Amino acid sequence: MDYINAFWVGGLICALVQILLDRTKLMPGRIMVLLVCTGAVLSAFRIYDPFAEYAGAGATVPLIGFGHLLYQGVNDAVAECGVLGLFMGGLKASATGISAALIFGYLASLVFKPKMKE
Amino acid sequence: MNERMGHQSIRFGEPVYIRSGASVAGKKEGEGPLGPCFDEIEKDPLAGEKTWEQAESALQHRAALRALDKAGIKNTDLRMIFAGDLLAQCTASAYNLAQLDVPVYGLFGACSTMGEALSLASMAVAGDFAEYAMALTSSHFASAEKEFRFPLAYGNQRPLSATWTVTGSGACVLSKVKSRAAVTGVTTGKIVDFGLKDSMNMGACMAPAACDTICTNLQDFGRQPEEYDRIITGDLGSVGQQILFDLLEKQGYDIKRQHLDCGMLIFDDAVQDTHAGGSGCGCSAVVFASYILPRIISGEWKRILFVPTGALMSKVSFAEGQTVPGIAQAVVVEHMEEKD
Amino acid sequence: MENQKNEQTAKEYEKYVKKVTPTHSLPVNMARAFLVGGLICVLGQYILNTAQAMGADKEEAGCWCSLILIFLSVLFTGLNIYPKLAKFGGAGTLVPITGFANSVAAPAIEYQKEGQVFGIGSKIFTIAGPVILYGVVSSWVLGLIYYVMQMWR
Numbered sequence A: 001m002d003y004i005n006a007f008w009v010g011g012l013i014c015a016l017v018q019i020l021l022d023r024t025k026l027m028p029g030r031i032m033v034l035l036v037c038t039g040a041v042l043s044a045f046r047i048y049d050p051f052a053e054y055a056g057a058g059a060t061v062p063l064i065g066f067g068h069l070l071y072q073g074v075n076d077a078v079a080e081c082g083v084l085g086l087f088m089g090g091l092k093a094s095a096t097g098i099s100a101a102l103i104f105g106y107l108a109s110l111v112f113k114p115k116m117k118e
Numbered sequence B: 001m002n003e004r005m006g007h008q009s010i011r012f013g014e015p016v017y018i019r020s021g022a023s024v025a026g027k028k029e030g031e032g033p034l035g036p037c038f039d040e041i042e043k044d045p046l047a048g049e050k051t052w053e054q055a056e057s058a059l060q061h062r063a064a065l066r067a068l069d070k071a072g073i074k075n076t077d078l079r080m081i082f083a084g085d086l087l088a089q090c091t092a093s094a095y096n097l098a099q100l101d102v103p104v105y106g107l108f109g110a111c112s113t114m115g116e117a118l119s120l121a122s123m124a125v126a127g128d129f130a131e132y133a134m135a136l137t138s139s140h141f142a143s144a145e146k147e148f149r150f151p152l153a154y155g156n157q158r159p160l161s162a163t164w165t166v167t168g169s170g171a172c173v174l175s176k177v178k179s180r181a182a183v184t185g186v187t188t189g190k191i192v193d194f195g196l197k198d199s200m201n202m203g204a205c206m207a208p209a210a211c212d213t214i215c216t217n218l219q220d221f222g223r224q225p226e227e228y229d230r231i232i233t234g235d236l237g238s239v240g241q242q243i244l245f246d247l248l249e250k251q252g253y254d255i256k257r258q259h260l261d262c263g264m265l266i267f268d269d270a271v272q273d274t275h276a277g278g279s280g281c282g283c284s285a286v287v288f289a290s291y292i293l294p295r296i297i298s299g300e301w302k303r304i305l306f307v308p309t310g311a312l313m314s315k316v317s318f319a320e321g322q323t324v325p326g327i328a329q330a331v332v333v334e335h336m337e338e339k340d
Numbered sequence C: 001m002e003n004q005k006n007e008q009t010a011k012e013y014e015k016y017v018k019k020v021t022p023t024h025s026l027p028v029n030m031a032r033a034f035l036v037g038g039l040i041c042v043l044g045q046y047i048l049n050t051a052q053a054m055g056a057d058k059e060e061a062g063c064w065c066s067l068i069l070i071f072l073s074v075l076f077t078g079l080n081i082y083p084k085l086a087k088f089g090g091a092g093t094l095v096p097i098t099g100f101a102n103s104v105a106a107p108a109i110e111y112q113k114e115g116q117v118f119g120i121g122s123k124i125f126t127i128a129g130p131v132i133l134y135g136v137v138s139s140w141v142l143g144l145i146y147y148v149m150q151m152w153r
Helices: A002-023 A027-045 A048-055 A064-093 A095-110 B052-071 B086-099 B113-126 B141-148 B203-222 B237-250 B262-264 B279-297 B315-319 C002-020 C026-053 C058-078 C080-088 C095-113 C117-124 C125-152
Strands: B003-005 B010-027 B039-040 B082-084 B106-108 B132-139 B163-165 B168-175 B179-185 B230-233 B259-261 B275-281 B303-307 B309-311 B326-328 B331-336
Touching: A002 A027, A002 A048, A027 A048, A027 A064, A027 B086, A027 B168, A027 B259, A027 C058, A027 C095, A048 A064, A048 B132, A048 B309, A048 C125, A064 A095, A064 B052, A064 C095, A064 C125, A095 C058, A095 C125, B003 B331, B010 B052, B010 B203, B010 B279, B039 B052, B039 C002, B052 B132, B082 B113, B082 B279, B086 B106, B086 B132, B086 B179, B086 B303, B106 B113, B106 C117, B113 B132, B113 B168, B113 B279, B113 B331, B132 C125, B141 B163, B141 B303, B141 B326, B163 B237, B163 B331, B168 B279, B179 B203, B179 B279, B203 B237, B203 B309, B203 B331, B203 C002, B230 B279, B237 B259, B237 B262, B237 B275, B237 C002, B262 B275, B279 B303, B279 B331, B309 C026, B326 C058, C026 C058, C026 C080, C058 C095, C080 C095, C095 C117, C095 C125, C117 C125
Parallel strands: B010 B039, B082 B106, B082 B132, B163 B275, B230 B259, B230 B303
Antiparallel strands: B003 B010, B010 B168, B010 B179, B132 B168, B179 B331, B303 B331, B309 B326
């Protein structure tokens, strides 16, 4: 069941974003920013958690999950250590994703050569 | 006597002969409909160099040498070269020309540069300022994509109106020494801006400029479209072509029967998935040297109007939300009977 | 006056251009995005489930999920497969975390010729940078609101 939910919720988010891609002049980079901010907002309004409970990876794999991680990190850190938490929690919670992308991305630049599109 | 026609055109007193045309194209271009026409097809996208930018220079260098060779002259016989490309500050031309050891004027007219180069080279020869002058341009898919759009490995979808930058370079040697093809007149294009901002729909950005230059050419020379066997635009693509037809119709001209577009000639969208067509300074240059020029020399076409089109924007102007102005440079090329 | 007239003609021209410019079929593109995006999420779910079965807690499982998906995306980017997948899947490859990884790896590979620091080093953030920046700032702003509201209570 969790596979089906992940499939249709994740797929639906992608299909909706496809409308933005095709019908507006929004560049892909802007759409990514939009998704992350949306995730943070959903998380702040406590909508994200029940949603992720239902959809599993369908909610965490899309970039809104990244926004949620950032906000959740801030939220938890604020609860724990007050104002300093505002500056600590976000990157801490999303560290795996950012580090992995940067480290693997860097390694890729050592291993792979630029290739021509066909 | 050279003669000024209207406000924007020149008719040369003596024809400026095209002594030779040479083209070097990339692999994808070689697989296209014009594959058999190119002088050389470079299968390696890096052309044996280290970077895309160097590869573009290398293609340009080979096109220049081939054109010299075909014209039967040495680089030292050239009085000047008019050259340009798509890279920032025309570096592809600069690094190529540094090796050629010939006086140079570097040009930027975006994808219209071959029209600009041919016009200026013709004027230089017609004015007796050069015995031999060369027009030379190039573009490279990867260097253009990297500079203007996305890194090549970045995943994105191209809209149907997008064009595919041609990898290749074309060169022509102009002179008063007779041959079967000659430039007999030029119309200098004005920058036309209809306020469009979509850099993924260059055809629509450039079509108004093409329309303006074609109309001006017809009026300045007092000709009807039928007096040209072909009117060949640079890289409007299928979308731009439709718009050009509509715009010209409003001006009372119908060029549907004689219109061709270099961008649409060079690729077959059905097989090659290039969408609206080819583009880039190399596009009109290689098509002119490989496909158009031989037909004029053979006499299949007696007189054509060659109108390369360019979209004059930069990465910065795009980021700052500016419009994409267009330009089109027209060159009248005619078949010459050998009388002697 | 002149400007207003220009703006009007510009708008008319834009409208006309929109009419004559062909576009991809939106339903087809949406279906593809749905399929590809959905499948990537299913793969993510598989990693989550497997990690949890192997004894990871929910948070750790999430980390493994991101880690493996990002690794695969970077690998496919280097092998020039991801752009092909993206051409088919559109938003289906952009929206998942794999799209983020692609946007990091692609400039890193492309700009290696421009050097370690100003080539790879700065260009690696071309797209990832804004995502991280606005993610951090927006969550900070929201966190600040949360903090202030807590003080009131």
